[in-house]
Amino acid sequence: FRVTLTPIRRRDKGVVGAIAVLQDVTESEKLEQSRREFVANVSHELRTPLTTIKSYAEALDDGALEEPPLAERFVGVIRSETERMIRLVTDLLHLSRFDSKQAQLRRQMTDIAEMMEDVVDRFSLQLRQKAITAKVQVDPGLEKAWLDRDGIDQVLDNLVSNAIKYTLDGGSIHLAARLNEAGQLSVTVKDTGIGIPKKDLERIFDRFYRVDKARSRSMGGTGLGLSIAREIVRAHGGHIALDSEPGVGTTATVTLPYVQEGGEAP
């Protein structure tokens, strides 16, 4: 609480009383703190690649250019760090569109089975590189649904990309779509990966939160994938949750209203 005291004065009698205002500042304080943390995180995340780029450019300038194999490696680092920054800024722009409520869903009738198969196809190279098998299972009763296809594609891309990143070679990934007991569309992405410790699970959707920063960075992660996924799912009136057991695997469940064309989403 913030307490503000204002004395009440009478010209002839001096102070005769006071007005006390009690203001509940916990919410605004929390918001302000998370805003500060966010700005600090963004600055740090941008500063790290910039510092690397600067030092590698200096090394090139200081003579590495004369040694082509070395120069090639340094240019490679500069390039991948630049790509990281582009990914980060793209993710941030995405989030800021949701924050300013500018993000408009563009819903269309979407074939669920085709959408799920397409995601796996987009990752076929990475799956092959890590010898991870992927299985897709879609309830035959599922018809098309009224969804923002690009948005849900991005959600699934983030989930499948995480499933691959955090699963060891030779593991497996299982994608499934069905109608749940409440008549909602339920999409799950299940992996046999490293899992997430219980204590981290509740913060995993926070912006920039990662269980293992170094690991996520080395995998090219920005720490924003799940936050973006949650924004997109919420914009649909849906819900996203992660369930995990360290050393066994993780299951991400996206629940979406199963709306047919012309229907109104909640």
Ligand code: ADP
């Ligand atoms: P990142 O870009 O780091 O992957 P995300 O927001 O997508 O960021 O995920 C946040 C963190 O959650 C990851 O850094 C990782 O620690 C953890 N995580 C997400 N998905 C999985 C998964 N399938 N298995 C294990 N850990 C996961």
